[in-house]
Amino acid sequence: MMVVNYRDSFWRRVILSSFVFIGLAVLLFVSGNSVKAQEEASGRLVTIYDRGNQQVLLTEAATIADALTEAGVELDRRDVVEPRLDEKLVANEYKVNIYRARPVTIIDGAIRQKVMTPYQTAVRIAEDAEIKLYPEDDATVAQSTDLLTNGAGLELVVDRATAFDLTLFGKRATARTQAATVGEMLDEKDVQLGENDRVVPSLETTITPDIKVQVWREGKQTVSVEEEVDFPVETIKDADRPLGYREVRAPGVKGLRNVTYEITVKDGVESDRVEIASLETKAPVKQVEVIGAKLPTPTNPSENQVLGKAMMLQAGYGEDQWPCLYNLWMRESGWRVNAGNPTSGAYGIPQSLPASKMASHGADYMTSARTQISWGLSYIKGRYGSPCGAWNHFLSNNWY
Incomplete structure (x- = not known):
């Protein structure tokens, strides 16, 4: 029969409870000190990297610029800071990189210039110096080896690609290449020649700045191009504005369309082009113009x-009709409002017979050139169709 020692069990429970109590007390003490430490260490942790040096700052500054000022960091106007100086500090931790401006000698063919720039790569240095680099240009950055000429610092050496005239399957453009020959240039641009493709000059020809390279495909083929679509023009005649006045009230915008042509090429020359498909991708916008009338x-x-x-053009006749009208009425009346024929009774610029016929166009027909011309143009249109029709009849019959 087993006997349980209650006394020993009791003390074990007492000792165990004591250890638990002590553990909880220690935990509360450590936790309280941690909160207190966090309260005492308020602010944001900023790590500054500057020319290989690292500086850590606990700050309550509002912006990156304020934090750098607090850290005693001086900046040149050409230095670059990332993140930006005006960025507000809202996170708990920041890493700030300072890129110091330094002298760089740019060697671009015969052109040599010195700039101060904080940038590290060839592309960014060229952009900062406002130098245009093309994708085919080679540009390398290295430590200057000519201390006597360039001094300490970096060199940016630009090896320009050769620019030349390239017509590739009907599309002409200025191309650039570092290749030495036409064949190498086509390989560089991943142009694969087919059985019916032709190249002028030959693939072995050396690339020079004045060379013109043409690549075409003999026979029938299709090409797709984007073309502009002219905008329509709406004309508003303003009778209160003098002739010659023109105002664009709403400017037009050209549209775009994708057009597919079937073309025929022989010996590199396009001999025929037929439109086989067209898709408008951008509708043109109408232009509204006001002209004086x-x-x-x-x-x-x-x-x-x-x-x-002016009245003849407004009536819809072309410029080609003006010599006929001018000669006709010069012979009839010398363009005088009060020209009268004492024999027949014809009167005015168009020599209306009788004069009262012109009353249908205005009561002032005896003195108004506008009324007489209006009637005369109406008469010519109804009887001869055009001023030249009337003039030809006059030449044959000495009257109209």
Whole structure:
């Protein structure tokens, strides 16, 4: 029969409870000190990297710029800081990189210039110096080896690609290459020649700045191009504006369309082109123009002629009709409003017979050049169709 020692069990429980109590007390003490430490260490942790040096700062600054000022960091206007100086500090931790401007000698063919720049790569240095680099150009950055000429610092050496004229399957453009020959250039640009493709000059020809390279495919083929679509123009005639006045009230915008042509090429020359498909990708926007339509009030034959031409054009006739109208009424009346034929009774610029016929166009038909010309143009249109039709009849019959 087993006997349980309650006394020993009791003390074990007492000892175990004591250890638990002590553990909880220690945990509360450590936790309290941690909170207190966090409260005492308020602010944001900023690590600054500057020319290989590292500086750590606990700050309550509002921006990156304020933090750098607090750390005693001086900046040149050409230095670059990432993140930006005006970035507000809202996170608990930041890493700030300072890129110091330093001298760089740029050697671009015969051109040599020195710049101060914080950038590290060839592309960024060239952009900072406002130098255009093309994808085919080679540009390398290295430590300067000519201390006597360039001094300490870096060198950016630009090896320009050769620019030349390239027509590739109907599309002409200025191309650039580092290749030595036409064949190497085509390989560089991943142009694969087919059985019916032709190249001029030969693939072995050396690439030079003045060379013109053409690649085409003999026979029929299709090409797709993007073309502009002209915008329509709506004209508003303003009778209160003088002739010659023009105002664009709403500018038009050209549209775009993708067009597919079937072309025929022989010996590198396009001999035929037929449109086989078209898709408008951007609709044109109509242009609205206001033009002056106020006709002058003439006082002599010369001014009558100016008015007559303007009214003739407004009536829908082309410029080619003006010599006929001018000669016709010059022979009839000399373009005089008060020209009268004492024998027949014909009167005015168009020599209306009788004069009262012109009353249908205005009560002032005896003195108004505008009224007389209006009637005369109406008469010519109804009887001969055009001023030249009337003039030809006059030449044959000496009347119209």
